[in-house]
Amino acid sequence: MSKLLHFCAEEVTRLFPPFLVHLEALKETMIEYSVKESIVQPVRQQLTVPNTADRFISMPACVPSRGVMGIKVICAVPSNKEKCLPTHLGCIQLYGLTGELLCQMDAEEITAKRTAICSALASKALANPDSKILAVIGAGVQAESHIQALSQLFNFSEIRVWNRTKSRAEKLVRELHDVGNFNLCVSDTVGSACSDADIVCTVTSSSEPVLFKDHVKPGQLSYRVTVLFKDHVKPGAHVNVVGASSPTTREVGDDLMLSDNLVIVADCLNAIKLESGDVIQSGAAPHHELGHVLHFPLSRDPDQITLFKNLGLACQDVVTAHLIYKQYLSESTRS
Ligand SMILES: NC(=O)C1=CN([C@@H]2O[C@H](COP(=O)(O)OP(=O)(O)OC[C@H]3O[C@@H](n4cnc5c(N)ncnc54)[C@H](OP(=O)(O)O)[C@@H]3O)[C@@H](O)[C@H]2O)C=CC1
Numbered sequence: 001m002s003k004l005l006h007f008c009a010e011e012v013t014r015l016f017p018p019f020l021v022h023l024e025a026l027k028e029t030m031i032e033y034s035v036k037e038s039i040v041q042p043v044r045q046q047l048t049v050p051n052t053a054d055r056f057i058s059m060p061a062c063v064p065s066r067g068v069m070g071i072k073v074i075c076a077v078p079s080n081k082e083k084c085l086p087t088h089l090g091c092i093q094l095y096g097l098t099g100e101l102l103c104q105m106d107a108e109e110i111t112a113k114r115t116a117i118c119s120a121l122a123s124k125a126l127a128n129p130d131s132k133i134l135a136v137i138g139a140g141v142q143a144e145s146h147i148q149a150l151s152q153l154f155n156f157s158e159i160r161v162w163n164r165t166k167s168r169a170e171k172l173v174r175e176l177h178d179v180g181n182f183n184l185c186v187s188d189t190v191g192s193a194c195s196d197a198d199i200v201c202t203v204t205s206s207s208e209p210v211l212f213k214d215h216v217k218p219g220q221l222s223y224r225v226t227v228l229f230k231d232h233v234k235p236g237a238h239v240n241v242v243g244a245s246s247p248t249t250r251e252v253g254d255d256l257m258l259s260d261n262l263v264i265v266a267d268c269l270n271a272i273k274l275e276s277g278d279v280i281q282s283g284a285a286p287h288h289e290l291g292h293v294l295h296f297p298l299s300r301d302p303d304q305i306t307l308f309k310n311l312g313l314a315c316q317d318v319v320t321a322h323l324i325y326k327q328y329l330s331e332s333t334r335s
């Protein structure tokens with residue numbers, strides 16, 4: 001084997017595709033996956049480290065149209081936060097279709113950005129195009145990437161952040177104060193963040209609901225609420241559910257999951273039935289796949305709530321890694 005080409009996190013940042021190029025590539029990829037069915041991708045393997053909430057996840061995919069296949073290995077270690085380490089650490093290996101290893105690269109920024117772009121694509125397809133208020137539940141890496149991505153596609157007047165640890169929401173709001181021309185603020189409760197919000201993103205590592213609908217009246221939710229309930233979400237709103245990607249974890253209450261006027265869209269219908277605690281535990285039936293609604297626009301009743309369950313797919317990582325590799329090649333041939 002020739003010398004291994006490895007892109008560290010800084011090189012990935014330098015070679016990263018511009019937002020709109022990335023958005024278009026992922027849109028094509030999701031359509032290719034769901035409609036053309038030309039991408040080969042098993043449901044990923046998730047190993048749980050005994051007696052912890054930590055997961056070791058292996059995610060392979062083959063994307064013949066781009067002449068590549070690859071695998072992301074990602075470790076989701078929520079307790080790393082206390083050690084001031086990233087909670088999602090991983091690496092992507094990219095191969096040609098002949099089997100040669102083209103390169104490997106750090107997966108942190110790719111995971112952050114490709115996930116937010118998929119929520120942004122779902123929001124563009126499903127939310128009110130004139131959405132003005134975004135609520136973000138959580139204040140970690142995904143909260144930041146979701147604010148960055150969604151604010152490029154919508155003309156928000158206000159973005160509200162609620163987080164279990166309020167000081168982290170305040171820090172995020174300070175860091176992102178100049179991202180766009182909207183009021184970016186911290187909310188005291190999930191209910192006040194979501195009140196009248198057009199789009200809601202849940203981006204937490206919460207594993208279990210701690211509070212149920214009957215415990216509280218809407219608008220009086222305590223700061224310990226970790227999940228989203230029906231009363232939080234207004235009719236016509238769109239929700240991106242980004243955390244909770246294992247059968248034992250939840251972000252959304254049963255009352256919302258089982259609501260009559262809810263339309264559930266998943267990035268992958270095979271995976272949602274095996275990985276989403278919100279779907280498995282509530283017994284809710286997912287309706288559509290993201291690639292389908294991107295290709296065949298969904299006509300929706302203005303009072304319906306749409307919910308995109310964003311699990312994350314290997315093909316999104318492989319295609320992003322390929323864009324980075326192509327940028328590297330084009331710079332190498334120029335020099
Ligand atoms: N769909 C996909 O493709 C991807 C999904 N994810 C998932 O998205 C979620 C967020 O990831 P990321 O932003 O990178 O993680 P971070 O570790 O950066 O942030 C985690 C966030 O979750 C909050 N949180 C943790 N536990 C709880 C709880 N019990 N109740 C309420 N809030 C809680 C944290 O709050 P606090 O500040 O108080 O600790 C923090 O805001 C995770 O579940 C992750 O696995 C991640 C990557 C891709």
Ligand SMILES: O=C([O-])C1=[NH+]CCC1
Nearest residue numbers: 076111245311312313
């Ligand atoms: O798709 C992904 O990379 C992940 N989904 C949940 C944790 C990491």
